[in-house]
Amino acid sequence: MRTLFNYLIALEKGEVALANDTSFGVGYFPYTSLDLMVIKIEQLLNSSKVKESYPFIGEDIKVMGCQTHQGTQYTIAIAMVDRYIGNLADYIHKIEVVKSLLNEQVKIDKSDIFINSADSYENESIYLTVSGTSAESGDDGQVGRGNRINGLITPYHPMSLEASSGKNPVSHVGKIYNYFAHDLSRDLVKQRFADHAQVFMVSQIGRPITEPAAMHIRLTKQTVDHQKIQDYIHAKLPTLASYWTKILATEPRKFDFP
Numbered sequence: 001m002r003t004l005f006n007y008l009i010a011l012e013k014g015e016v017a018l019a020n021d022t023s024f025g026v027g028y029f030p031y032t033s034l035d036l037m038v039i040k041i042e043q044l045l046n047s048s049k050v051k052e053s054y055p056f057i058g059e060d061i062k063v064m065g066c067q068t069h070q071g072t073q074y075t076i077a078i079a080m081v082d083r084y085i086g087n088l089a090d091y092i093h094k095i096e097v098v099k100s101l102l103n104e105q106v107k108i109d110k111s112d113i114f115i116n117s118a119d120s121y122e123n124e125s126i127y128l129t130v131s132g133t134s135a136e137s138g139d140d141g142q143v144g145r146g147n148r149i150n151g152l153i154t155p156y157h158p159m160s161l162e163a164s165s166g167k168n169p170v171s172h173v174g175k176i177y178n179y180f181a182h183d184l185s186r187d188l189v190k191q192r193f194a195d196h197a198q199v200f201m202v203s204q205i206g207r208p209i210t211e212p213a214a215m216h217i218r219l220t221k222q223t224v225d226h227q228k229i230q231d232y233i234h235a236k237l238p239t240l241a242s243y244w245t246k247i248l249a250t251e252p253r254k255f256d257f258p
Contacts, residue, residue, distance in 0.1 A: 016210050016241045017171040019203040025177025026160040028198045029186040031150075034072065038065040039151050040106055041074065045098075054101070056084035056094055058132025074102075075114045082128040091126055149178050158198050169244035173203035177212070179247050180240060184233065193229055194219035210240045 031039075041063045044050060050057065058079035066073050078098065085091050099110045116127040129136055147153055149164045160181075162174035169175055185197040197219050204213040217229065 016208045019173045019205055019207050019209050020171040021173060021203065022205045022213075023162055023174045023177065023203050024160060025162070025173065025179075025181040025201045025203075026158045026199070027150075027178065027181030027183070027185040028157050028196070029182070029189050030196065034065045034067050035150075035152055035154070035157075037072075037106065037108075038063045038074075041076065041102065041108075042151065044102070044105055045076075045078065050101070054094075054097070056081050057098065058129055060129070060133040060135070071112060073112050073114065074108060075117055078115055078127070079129040079132050079134055080116070080127055081132045082130055085128060088121065088124055088126070091128070092121060149175075150182055158200065169247040171209065173209060175247070176209060176240065176243055177201040177203060180243060184236060187236070188217070188219065188229070188232075191232070193224050193232070194222045196220035210237050212237075 042061055045057055045061050046059060051059075058081050060077075060079035062077040064075045066075070076098075080091065080094070085094065095115050098115055099113045102108050102113055103110050119126045148159055153159070160174070160178050162178060164175040164178060167175035169179075181199040181201050185199045188194055188197040188199075197217065200214075200216040200218075201212045202214040203209070207213060215233070217233070219229075222229075
C-alpha cells in the first residue's frame with residue numbers, strides 16, 4: 001500500500017495518483033442566501049476578533065438555518081467557556097449579548113435567534129464547558145456526519161456522504177473530487193455557461209484520478225452548447241494531478257461575502 005510520502009515521490013516523477021477508493025464527489029453553485037447566512041454566522045462567532053472580545057464563546061459552534069413560510073430561524077449551539085461565566089444571571093446576559101452581536105453584524109432579528117435552546121434556567125441546566133467544545137463530555141460525533149468541504153450540511157442540495165477530514169489530498173477521491181466538483185460548478189457559473197450548476201463525479205479504485213469513471217453535470221439556464229462545456233471540462237480534468245496543492249493552500253475554506 002502506498003503512503004502519502006510514496007505518492008509525493010511519484011508525483012515528482014510526473015506520475016498521476018490512482019484513486020484510493022470507489023467513491024463520489026458532489027458540488028453546486030451558487031449558494032442560497034440561507035447557505036451564506038449560516039456560514040457567515042459561524043465564521044463571525046469563530047473569528048479571532050470575536051473570540052478576543054467575547055472569550056466566553058467556545059469554538060464548538062453549530063448553526064441550523066430553517067426557512068419556512070413564517071420566515072427564517074437560526075438555532076445556534078455555542079459551547080460556553082465556564083471560566084468567563086460568573087453565575088446563571090451572567091450566563092443569561094451573555095446569551096443576550098451574542099444575540100445583539102448577530103443582530104448588529106449580520107442583521108438577524110433577535111426574535112429569530114435561538115441559542116442553546118436545550119437550556120433550562122429554572123433547573124440551572126446550561127451549556128457550560130471547560131474547553132469550549134462538547135468533546136469533553138464524550139459528545140464528539142463522527143467525522144462522516146460533519147460538514148462538507150463548503151462548511152455546510154445541505155438536505156436541499158446534492159451532497160456527498162464523504163467527509164474530507166482525515167483524507168490525504170493526493171489520492172483520496174472522497175476529498176479531491178468534492179473539492180473539484182465545488183470548484184468546477186462555481187467556474188461553470190462564473191464563465192456564464194449557466195445560471196446554476198451541479199457537478200457529480202464517480203471514481204473507481206485503482207484508476208487515475210484524472211479519469212473519473214463517470215461525470216454528470218446539471219445546468220440551469222444553460223447559455224452555451226454542450227460541446228463547449230465538454231471541452232472546458234476536459235481541459236480541467238488534467239489539473240486533478242496537481243490539485244492537492246490547491247487544496248492545501250485553501251483548506252480550511254473561507255467564504256467571501258459582498
